[in-house]
Amino acid sequence: MSEMEPDVRAVQAAEGLPAQAGPPERRLGESLHFALRNPKLLIGGGVVGALLLTGLVAPLFVQEGPNVYVGPQAQAPSAQYWLGTTNFGQDVFAQFVFGLRSTFLVGLVGGGIAAVVGMVVGFTAGYRGGLVDEVLNMITNVVLVLPALVVLIIAAAYLQARGIALQGLFIGLTSWPWVARAVRAQTLSLATRDFVDLARLSGRRAHSIVFREIAPNMSSYLFMTFILLFGGAILIAAGLDFIGLGPTEGVSLGLMMHNAVTWGALQLGMWWWFVPPGLGITAIVGSLYIMNVGLDEVFNPKLREL
Amino acid sequence: MRRYLARKILIYALTFFVAVSINWLIPRLMPGDPIRTMLSRGASGDEASMERMRAYYEQTFGLDEPAWQQYLNFWTSLARGDLGISVWLFPQPVTEILLSAVPYTLALLLPATLLSWVAGNRFGAFAARSKWLDNTLLPLGYVLTATPYMWLGILLAWGLGIVAGWFPTAGPYGFGSIPGWNWPFISDLVSHWFLPFASLFLVAFGGWAIGMRNMIIYELEAEYSTYLEALGAPRRLVRRYAFRNAVLPQLTGLAVQLGTIVAGALLTEIVFAYPGLGNLILEALNNRDFFLLQGAFLFIVVGVLIANFIVDVIYVVVDPRTRTQMQGSAA
């Protein structure tokens, strides 16, 4: 591809790499080299991967649905029910693995939508500038100050039936503003670079410049942003579920906590009911965050420890 | 400076306008008859009071009027401080119910936010660039900030409250206590307050510590730091300058994170049955009390806006750049 070359140079300039950084394949190799030796990235990625796999595979081995009353009531963990049962005799392990699934789904949908909206708004505002920028900036700031969870509570309260995907959509639509701001700032700084000027002078269209010249230069940044949004969406969803605005069908980790608290698991000492779901969420989101620090160190040479 | 604040105020005014409009719009946008939805799971089955409620709602919503008239009415009653009548505690006005809950929410939110911000910043700056702390305690910070607020609350309530028996786990004060300015009551109040405060504090603390750690690493790499080091300035001075500069984005972060922390406070209140706005929201949802729910929403939005404005003012005071930019450059 003929456009490859300016991109590579811009990456080096943008990331403050020393002049000796070398050709692109070397650079990619270098990132990979650091990635494979970065404990934060490896541990974080490992935990997320393991939980994702559990959420994908384990439900296939659950005979009945997660909400079916299968066993004795309020039983502590045992060989048969690994994580015990609820007050109603539901298998906590079955709920947990299905809940993992929902959690990843809501993170993916919510984080994905927020990332897309944030990027579109940020790129447009940053690249177009002028009045468009003013208006988008204003909208961004307004959505930014509105407390997302509370807006979501209001919206969800009026819905008769709530699904996980819909929840993800709503979360996505309220949590994009900081992405838009960050992307806008980066676009502004990239848009004045030589290679973008060149592209503009050669008569390329705006969206083509944004997607072929600007976005690739921010790709590592955008990826890390998505990870943060993913984790954030999971936490917001858990909060909604806990208030009782979770999915009306099915199960989620937040809903498990809601039920545990509602039906007195604390007073009854049924720790197996409320510890796993919270631990699952904390493990996923915490690992995502730690992974993100690892990625930052891989992409940003200044942060690497020698 | 004046332009900076004026712009912020414009944004906040706009946000308030949007929030009120959302409040007005959502019940009307959702499928079905809002009044029926509201009353479907309304309070007790007392026919007479149900009838009164229905009459009240129909009059308040005024669905037979044109939309713009309804919208205007909505603003007029808002201007009078009228947020409607609660269904759950019929016929108490929503404003009254909310005002009695606000002190509890603030009692949790203000100390937890401020203390966690100060302590988190100190700690994050301290841990940065110390390999040992960076590798041991900061992962803990990440785990804390990834913890759902309510889950940490549940764990504390269970561990320190129910199992260890050190703290009460529900309500603002014991059933037997009689409110008053006496020592037994105050200590009862504090012991009920402590766990929800602690869980809110801890989660927020993790976030601030990490934020500061990441900020200060960039500041220590900044050129003014390099210059000081080239001139042999001691590490203490370089760090002090870096800290001061890293605190500014953390202050912006305070404004950005406010919504999340408020949400955390609401969730924590629910765990501990602490009678603040969060608990009211839960009751409102359980009783399908939409006036109360929307009132709580408005209260929270206004609170967040006020807090944001305070942060803006502080920012102007501490960052010389916001003050001087407006005077026109000196040369």
Next chain:
Amino acid sequence: MSLDVNDLAVYYRTLRGDVRALDGVSFSLADGEIMGLAGESGSGKSTLGKSLIRMDARMRHVAGTVRLDGAELPVADDARMVPFRFHQVSLVPQYAMSALNPTRRIGRMVRELVRSRGVDYAGVHPELLRRLELVGLDEQVLRRYPIELSGGMKQRVVMVVSTLLNPSLLIADEVTSALDVSTQRAVAEALAGFRDRGFVKSMVFVTHDLALVHQIADTIMVMYAGRPAEKASSRTIIEAPRHPYTRMLISSLPEVGVTFAGKRLQGIPGRPPGLLDPPPGCRFRDRCPLAFDKCAEQPPFAEVAPGHWAACWKAE
């Protein structure tokens, strides 16, 4: 001799091995000498400047010694260098525009910095004011934040601050590259004035702008691929260079007075060798029109005439 650098080698650690940014650099600086240090980017001139005051984390001292006013300068030991910094060796950095803490008033920053180095501020305050006035700034600037100053003002403040304790050696690292042409010369001349007034004893003026530096520097050292190629009086370098690289450098300038902009020279075919694993022998060999068999052997940086050193077998 004010400064004596002997066989200095500094490498950058990278994943693929050591980049030999400085490889056997020897030269000396007389009292009161201003030496222009010129070369393409990647020639090692900035690395040399940094090595004399503070190496960054990726740099590693491999060999060689530096003596300043007869005492050894422990360039390899960051902690032991501290007492020398500011007092003996000082720096006007390339990034003078952003070298001042944005959230401190300048006066307070200077006060805190000076005190942190164990110097009584009250004692230097009158001198600070005098020197600020000398570069055309009134004492008002001490009450300002950096953002309130123009780029040129910040540059002058940094120059005054860096030299406040009368260091023996000042390293001026590409100080003019961020300035517009009209101020470049003023800044360079101000620095020369600092030497004349005895604020600094000697100076290394790192630049890629030969045309500018030859106006204020007593001598010029040209570097190529991590080694000094030639050092002589400014006049000799411009008018009678002996190293083929210097000759091509000078002749590739349309006339003296035009910069060669840091990038690869258009006039000289080929490019410098990679410093990761440089070939043995003279590093300019591949581009040199005069290269012959003996160039497979590294030529010494020898004094070919009084005060004129060159690293070339044909420079005799």
